[in-house]
Amino acid sequence: MTGATQFEWGLWARQIGAIMRLEMKKTFFAKRGLWIYILAAAPALLFFAYTLAQKNRAEHAADLASIKAEQTEAIQIKMTADDVREILGRPYARFKYMDPDLPRSRRRDPDAMIEVLMYSDGKANYEYRFRQGQLYNVNVRTQRLLTDDNTVFATIFQLFYLRLAIFFGCVGVFMNLFRGEMIDKSLHFYLLAPIRREVLLIGKYCAGLLATVVIFGMSTAFQLWSVYGSLTAAQSTEFWSRSGASTLSAYMGVTVLACVGYGAVFLVAGLIWRNPIIPAATLLVWEGANIFLPATLKRISIIHYLQSLCPIPASPSGTIEGPLRLLVSITEPTAAPIAIAGLLTVTVAVLVLGAWQARRLEINYSTE
Numbered sequence: 270m271t272g273a274t275q276f277e278w279g280l281w282a283r284q285i286g287a288i289m290r291l292e293m294k295k296t297f298f299a300k301r302g303l304w305i306y307i308l309a310a311a312p313a314l315l316f317f318a319y320t321l322a323q324k325n326r327a328e329h330a331a332d333l334a335s336i337k338a339e340q341t342e343a344i345q346i347k348m349t350a351d352d353v354r355e356i357l358g359r360p361y362a363r364f365k366y367m368d369p370d371l372p373r374s375r376r377r378d379p380d381a382m383i384e385v386l387m388y389s390d391g392k393a394n395y396e397y398r399f400r401q402g403q404l405y406n407v408n409v410r411t412q413r414l415l416t417d418d419n420t421v422f423a424t425i426f427q428l429f430y431l432r433l434a435i436f437f438g439c440v441g442v443f444m445n446l447f448r449g450e451m452i453d454k455s456l457h458f459y460l461l462a463p464i465r466r467e468v469l470l471i472g473k474y475c476a477g478l479l480a481t482v483v484i485f486g487m488s489t490a491f492q493l494w495s496v497y498g499s500l501t502a503a504q505s506t507e508f509w510s511r512s513g514a515s516t517l518s519a520y521m522g523v524t525v526l527a528c529v530g531y532g533a534v535f536l537v538a539g540l541i542w543r544n545p546i547i548p549a550a551t552l553l554v555w556e557g558a559n560i561f562l563p564a565t566l567k568r569i570s571i572i573h574y575l576q577s578l579c580p581i582p583a584s585p586s587g588t589i590e591g592p593l594r595l596l597v598s599i600t601e602p603t604a605a606p607i608a609i610a611g612l613l614t615v616t617v618a619v620l621v622l623g624a625w626q627a628r629r630l631e632i633n634y635s636t637e
Contacts, residue, residue: 284464288472289479296442296480305441308434309488312425316495319421333361334391341388341395348404350384353397362387368400422496423581426520430492431527431575432556435485439531440549442481446473448539466627474536474620481528489524493517512580519580526578526612530571533616537623540630568603574612577602 296302336357343356354360365382384399396408450456459469497508497517508516534552538545556572567573576582582602603611 281465281468284468285472285475288459288464288469289476292446292473292476293480296476299445301445302441305438305484308438309484312430312434313488313491313495315425316422316492320495331391333389335359335361336388336390336395338390338393341390344397344404344407346404346407349402350386350397350399350404353386353404357386357388360386360388418496418500419581422492423579426489426492427576427579430489431523432572434488435481435524435527436531436553436556438485439477439481439528439535443474443477443532443535444539444545444549446477446536446539448545460630466630467624470536470540470620470624470627474532474623477536478528478532481532482525485528486521486524489520493520516580519578523575523578526609527571527575529616530575530612533619533623534571537619537626540623540626568611571612571615574603574608577608578605 340357344353363384363386365384368381368383386397386399388395388397392411394410396406396410397404398406398408447456450459460466497505497513500508535545535549538548542548556570559567559570559572562570602608
């Protein structure tokens with residue numbers, strides 16, 4: 270490497286740093302970007318509320334605890350309510366309701382009432398249901414399982430956070446890096462400066478990437494803390510001994526890669542198209558329809574590789590009812606190294622296209 274080449278690389282690095290410092294102020298403190306913070310905070314607040322509700326439920330169950338799990342083994346079907354009370358003692362709740370399975374003509378019959386006795390051992394609720402004086406059903410509701418938390422987090426993260434929150438957040442940040450300055454009629458200040466167009470593109474991209482990674486990365490971290498940071502001692506030990514570190518790093522990595530991929534696409538879309546909302550809407554439809562596409566077409570999307578990198582699969586087929594459920598296509602996730610390499614390759618290719626377009630960029634504010 271010659272001295273002149275070393276000088277150029279050093280100059281470009283300093284110019285990229287200067288562009289990033291200028292853009293960071295616009296990105297983090299822009300009034301029109303306030304909705305991005307709200308979008309990032311929404312799932313974090315949702316998980317925080319979910320955790321508080323689960324914690325209050327567990328504390329309430331502990332306060333109501335009056336039996337031991339071993340006592341419930343003595344309860345048999347067809348026992349009477351008096352027999353159950355003799356074994357378990359006084360329930361913390363008791364109520365009756367009309368048997369919905371009986372015809373209307375029999376609903377005035379006293380025997381048509383179902384009696385429910387409720388007990389708790391501090392970890393689970395036991396509901397004993399009696400019909401015509403005899404026990405016919407026992408319903409055990411276990412408090413907050415780790416597997417349930419994993420599934421809830423995976424579902425919201427993949428179906429809402431990736432597909433909507435980060436997607437639209439990147440639209441708001443990256444599309445404004447060029448298109449916003451064209452609308453504000455301030456882009457010519459950059460173009461008149463003695464810097465290469467490619468350097469300008471990379472500087473703006475790095476600034477947008479740093480902003481989105483910080484905003485959505487902090488939201489992801491808070492979500493993870495809300496869900497996994499409030500586990501019981503036994504659940505925490507189980508989580509960290511199995512896959513705690515790999516799970517947390519995987520979700521943070523997916524968040525960063527989502528910003529990398531979507532950011533490059535929307536930066537170049539704002540550079541090429543006069544109305545970038547059209548390509549953004551097109552990509553949104555394509556990413557949303559990914560679950561219905563065959564395996565070959567699934568791989569021509571960013572969301573497929575992001576979901577492949579998530580530690581827990583969250584199939585959207587369970588949330589789709591009716592005929593559309595028959596159209597859902599199940600595809601094996603792509604291996605992590607291939608998924609990462611594919612995302613980075615697409616990002617580099619899009620940025621190369623953007624650099625080529627930037628070199629041909631001409632500003633005419635009267636047409637913008």
